[in-house]
Amino acid sequence: DSGVTQTPKHLITATGQRVTLRCSPRSGDLSVYWYQQSLDQGLQFLIQYYNGEERAKGNILERFSAQQFPDLHSELNLSSLELGDSALYFCASSHSGTGASEQFFGPGTRLTVL
Amino acid sequence: GENVEQHPSTLSVQEGDSAVIKCTYSDSASNYFPWYKQELGKRPQLIIDIRSNVGEKKDQRIAVTLNKTAKHFSLHITETQPEDSAVYFCAARRIGGGSNYKLTFGKGTLLTVNP
Numbered sequence: 001d002s003g004v005t006q007t008p009k010h011l012i013t014a015t016g017q018r019v020t021l022r023c024s025p026r027s028g029d030l031s032v033y034w035y036q037q038s039l040d041q042g043l044q045f046l047i048q049y050y051n052g053e054e055r056a057k058g059n060i061l062e063r064f065s066a067q068q069f070p071d072l073h074s075e076l077n078l079s080s081l082e083l084g085d086s087a088l089y090f091c092a093s094s095h096s097g098t099g100a101s102e103q104f105f106g107p108g109t110r111l112t113v114l
Numbered sequence: 115g116e117n118v119e120q121h122p123s124t125l126s127v128q129e130g131d132s133a134v135i136k137c138t139y140s141d142s143a144s145n146y147f148p149w150y151k152q153e154l155g156k157r158p159q160l161i162i163d164i165r166s167n168v169g170e171k172k173d174q175r176i177a178v179t180l181n182k183t184a185k186h187f188s189l190h191i192t193e194t195q196p197e198d199s200a201v202y203f204c205a206a207r208r209i210g211g212g213s214n215y216k217l218t219f220g221k222g223t224l225l226t227v228n229p
Contacts, residue, residue, distance in 0.1 A: 002157065002159075033217070042203070042219055042220070042221040042222055043158070043203060043219040043222075044219075045216045045217055045218065045219070048216065056216045057216075058216045090157065090158070102148070102160050102163070103148075103160070103217070104160075105157040105158050105159070106157060107156075107157055108157060
């Protein structure tokens with residue numbers, strides 16, 4: 001157990017819908033990262049937050065947004081869902097904001113868009 | 115941006131043999147190179163990492179080498195065991211000063227260790 005928690009574990013929804021994925025980092029970690037893992041694209045970095053502020057942005061679609069709250073938990077919002085958004089979404093946390101410390105991954109949320 | 119190429123995509127070895135996975139990166143400013151192991155249905159877990167100020171790092175049966183000039187790094191697993199079977203991902207990132215902190219992953223290598 002890495003200490004990073006993600007909810008829900010599984011999510012099944014329809015095209016056009018909106019969902020919210022939640023992540024709680026390890027105690028003491030200030031950075032949260034979101035990744036999308038699909039069979040054809042591998043692990044793709046989406047976005048990083050550090051202590052409530054956006055720190056780095058990757059291949060995140062405009063239909064997706066994220067935020068980190070004062071208690072450091074983070075939410076990833078996916079809207080106007082398409083079939084291709086079906087994937088495993090991982091959250092990771094680290095103490096550092098500069099990448100100098102190890103990233104610990106959560107168990108992931110499997111999103112299925114029908 | 116950074117681009118990380120990983121080879122091979124699949125690797126099958128006999129128990130006790132060595133396994134080598136290679137990665138190349140494009141951004142010469144990258145200076146942190148972690149390796150993650152992901153077992154089926156589980157989360158990626160860091161198994162070893164190396165920074166650009168060293169050329170080699172070893173942890174029991176696992177070692178990583180880095181050639182900054184050629185911009186490639188490799189994972190070496192010796193005396194492989196069936197429990198080493200998993201997908202291995204290399205990654206590259208800039209740490210410290212600079213604006214781009216994102217971790218770029220290779221596509222992964224499915225390692226199968228046959229008993």
